[in-house]
Amino acid sequence: xxxxxxxxxxxxxxxxxxxxxxxxxxxxxxxxxxxxxxxxxxxxxxxxxxxxxxxxxxxxxxxxxxxxxxxxxxxxxxxxxxxxxxxxxxxxxxxxxxxxxxxxxxxxxxxxxxxxxxxxxxxxxxxxxxxxxxxxxxxxxxxxxxxxxxxxxxxxxxxxxxxxxxxxxxxxxxxxxxxxxxxxxxxxxxxxxxxxxxxxxxxxxxxxxxxxxxxxxxxxxxxxxxxxxxxxxxxxxxxxxxxxxxxxxxxxxxxxxxxxxxxxxxxxxxxxxxxxxxxxxxxxxxxxxxxxxxxxxxxxxxxxxxxxxxxxxxxxxxxxxxxxxxxxxxxxxxxxxxxxxxxxxxxxxxxxxxxxxxxxxxxxxxxxxxxxxxxxxxxxxxxx
Amino acid sequence: xxxxxxxxxxxxxxxxxxxxxxxxxxxxxxxxxxxxxxxxxxxxxxxxxxxxxxxxxxxxxxxxxxxxxxxxxxxxxxxxxxxxxxxxxxxxxxxxxxxxxxxxxxxxxxxxxxxxxxxxxxxxxxxxxxxxxxxxxxxxxxxxxxxxxxxxxxxxxxxxxxxxxxxxxxxxxxxxxxxxxxxxxxxxxxxxxxxxxxxxxxxxxxxxxxxxxxxxxxxxxxxxxxxxxxxxxxxxxxxxxxxxxxxxxxxxxxxxxxxxxxxxxxxxxxxxxxxxxxxxxxxxxxxxxxxxxxxxxxxxxxxxxxxxxxxxxxxxxxxxxxxxxxxxxxxxxx
Numbered sequence: 151x152x153x154x155x156x157x158x159x160x161x162x163x164x165x166x167x168x169x170x171x172x173x174x175x176x177x178x179x180x181x182x183x184x185x186x187x188x189x190x191x192x193x194x195x196x197x198x199x200x201x202x203x204x205x206x207x208x209x210x211x212x213x214x215x216x217x218x219x220x221x222x223x224x225x226x227x228x229x230x231x232x233x234x235x236x237x238x239x240x241x242x243x244x245x246x247x248x249x250x251x252x253x254x255x256x257x258x259x260x261x262x263x264x265x266x267x268x269x270x271x272x273x274x275x276x277x278x279x280x281x282x283x284x285x286x287x288x289x290x291x292x293x294x295x296x297x298x299x300x301x302x303x304x305x306x307x308x309x310x311x312x313x314x315x316x317x318x319x320x321x322x323x324x325x326x327x328x329x330x331x332x333x334x335x336x337x338x339x340x341x342x343x344x345x346x347x348x349x350x351x352x353x354x355x356x357x358x359x360x361x362x363x364x365x366x367x368x369x370x371x372x373x374x375x376x377x378x379x380x381x382x383x384x385x386x387x388x389x390x391x392x393x394x395x396x397x398x399x400x401x402x403x404x405x406x407x408x409x410x411x412x413x414x415x416x417x418x419x420x421x422x423x424x425x426x427x428x429x430x431x432x433x434x435x436x437x438x439x440x441x442x443x444x445x446x447x448x449x450x451x452x453x454x455x456x457x458x459x460x461x462x463x464x465x466x467x468x469x470x471x472x473x474x475x476x477x478x479x480x481x482x483x484x485x486x487x488x489x490x491x492x493x494x495x496x497x498x499x500x501x502x503x504x505x506x507x508x509x510x511x512x513x514x515x516x517x518x519x520x521x522x523x524x525x526x527x528x529x530x531x532x533x534x
Numbered sequence: 535x536x537x538x539x540x541x542x543x544x545x546x547x548x549x550x551x552x553x554x555x556x557x558x559x560x561x562x563x564x565x566x567x568x569x570x571x572x573x574x575x576x577x578x579x580x581x582x583x584x585x586x587x588x589x590x591x592x593x594x595x596x597x598x599x600x601x602x603x604x605x606x607x608x609x610x611x612x613x614x615x616x617x618x619x620x621x622x623x624x625x626x627x628x629x630x631x632x633x634x635x636x637x638x639x640x641x642x643x644x645x646x647x648x649x650x651x652x653x654x655x656x657x658x659x660x661x662x663x664x665x666x667x668x669x670x671x672x673x674x675x676x677x678x679x680x681x682x683x684x685x686x687x688x689x690x691x692x693x694x695x696x697x698x699x700x701x702x703x704x705x706x707x708x709x710x711x712x713x714x715x716x717x718x719x720x721x722x723x724x725x726x727x728x729x730x731x732x733x734x735x736x737x738x739x740x741x742x743x744x745x746x747x748x749x750x751x752x753x754x755x756x757x758x759x760x761x762x763x764x765x766x767x768x769x770x771x772x773x774x775x776x777x778x779x780x781x782x783x784x785x786x787x788x789x790x791x792x793x794x795x796x797x798x799x800x801x802x803x804x805x806x807x808x809x810x811x812x813x814x815x816x817x818x819x820x821x822x823x824x825x826x827x828x829x830x831x832x833x834x835x836x837x838x839x840x841x842x843x844x845x846x847x848x849x850x851x852x853x854x855x856x857x858x859x860x861x862x863x864x865x866x867x868x
Binding site for chain 1: 649726727
């Protein structure tokens with residue numbers, strides 16, 4: 151397949167707090183190819199949100215700092231991009247949806263103003279009024295973005311970006327042009343009665359609607375990579391399902407790659423193509439989501455899956471993983487899971503195990519083979 | 535159309551809140567009177583500032599609504615003639631302090647990343663502010679006025695010099711509270727540039743407390759100026775340009791308050807009414823500037839308008855389907 155949109159290489163992020171410092175993300179590598187959804191799953195404090203914010207360089211620096219590694223987005227190492235140029239990458243290049251739908255909209259502006267700000271940013275970059283990010287040697291060509299087919303455009307809401315948009319692209323847009331476009335995006339995220347909603351303030355909307363407005367904002371910039379940091383965690387289960395369905399549809403419609411961060415295994419299983427399991431700042435298992443969840447090859451993944459409550463069966467008490475998430479200012483030596491691991495041996499305290507393919511003979515799939523950072527990966531299926 | 539609708543909102547909020555409506559009317563009235571006195575004083579004021587009426591120390595009557603003093607000057611005329619000056623002083627000093635202190639406060643609050651030029655500037659601004667705040671502002675203003683010489687301009691300059699630090703602290707505190715809110719990060723993630731984030735996302739959400747503080751502050755400035763006038767450093771009274779503080783000082787020292795109580799009544803009442811008017815206006819503006827309370831007051835403008843949000847707005851709760859959103863959510867995704 152083609153070049154990945156995003157390649158993270160050996161990324162380490164350190165927080166300096168007071169006199170101490172701790173590594174929230176250590177030595178994380180991953181690749182995201184166009185049109186794919188990568189899930190990152192892990193407990194609270196495992197570094198997944200830090201990773202999500204580090205890619206568009208949104209984490210506060212300091213206290214956070216990128217210790218080592220590269221973030222190569224469309225051929226450019228974002229670690230080397232000066233901070234003042236980062237806004238060019240954000241939005242149209244890397245979009246983001248946040249955890250807190252309730253506070254992620256500016257309370258002072260109506261829905262229209264919120265979305266229009268995003269649309270304007272993209273519009274100005276498209277027509278060249280404002281410089282946009284040129285990834286390496288390959289300038290990003292908006293016209294090459296795949297448009298929807300006629301069939302899908304007729305059956306479902308229209309994705310802005312067709313011929314009609316081309317026509318108005320080169321002239322100054324009026325307020326009603328923008329209003330029309332905002333309404334299209336509101337319909338795109340399945341908001342009923344957009345004509346009314348567009349004039350409301352955020353505090354007048356429910357959590358699910360606010361989250362959808364957030365998604366509409368992120369999508370209206372047509373990012374090539376969308377980072378969704380726990381986009382559904384603050385929502386009810388019913389609305390969660392709607393938002394997930396919506397996001398999956400949208401992936402097809404705007405053809406973006408998604409980095410999906412969640413602590414919820416079910417959500418990841420439903421949305422992601424590939425999943426990386428994070429523990430104490432490291433990715434300890436990585437592979438196609440079905441394979442990882444069906445036959446985990448790291449004891450932590452196995453225990454995490456076992457600890458997930460299942461509503462449909464009640465076979466005794468909920469399982470938990472003994473011990474605590476390690477303190478990252480003094481992480482355990484070697485494999486960071488070894489103090490809690492049922493199959494830990496002396497070697498685990500030595501060098502950290504590499505993230506190695508589970509089955510060296512297995513087919514090298516385009517989405518990458520199943521890999522696990524455990525010396526005893528082949529013993530994991532036998533665990534209770 | 536947008537302007538008309540926001541004016542309509544303004545009107546509805548005022549009507550729903552009689553006390554601030556009263557304050558708004560009072561401020562409008564005071565400003566109107568001040569303008570008339572500047573343009574055509576004879577319409578409202580029968581006597582000039584130092585015009586002798588021939589009636590000495592008379593109690594209030596139809597001819598002299600607030601009586602006359604020992605020099606036979608009409609107290610009503612002098613009080614009214616002082617209005618433009620006192621009002622102007624309040625607005626100018628508070629306005630200058632708002633602009634200067636506000637700008638410094640924005641810088642001090644927004645650019646605090648350690649190791650940058652902005653952080654160094656922020657620290658300097660805050661330390662200088664602290665130095666100013668460590669002196670009682672009234673005493674400091676008095677000292678500066680005295681050093682510069684007696685008169686209106688030195689006093690205005692002196693009060694202005696001691697006034698901006700309050701705005702620095704207020705604005706910086708508000709910026710610090712707002713700039714880490716998720717919607718600011720969300721705007722940054724959308725590719726909005728820092729300058730625009732500061733103006734559109736941070737400053738817009740400071741406006742409400744700042745403007746309220748500003749309107750209340752006009753009254754405070756007025757009282758401070760009058761206090762300095764009362765001590766006798768700011769303006770001379772009787773003189774060509776009367777001023778309320780100086781009038782109060784002169785009447786309470788020259789005559790006997792027991793014998794001629796009406797002499798201090800007019801300037802005292804003038805200060806009271808003006809300060810009150812701006813305080814009420816400030817309260818009303820708070821309601822108008824905050825979209826949450828604004829909508830609560832203006833129920834019925836939009837067909838789906840929600841009921842007023844519960845007190846405190848319960849930021850953590852998501853069970854606020856305020857619109858017809860329950861129905862919308864349920865039927866949204868096929």
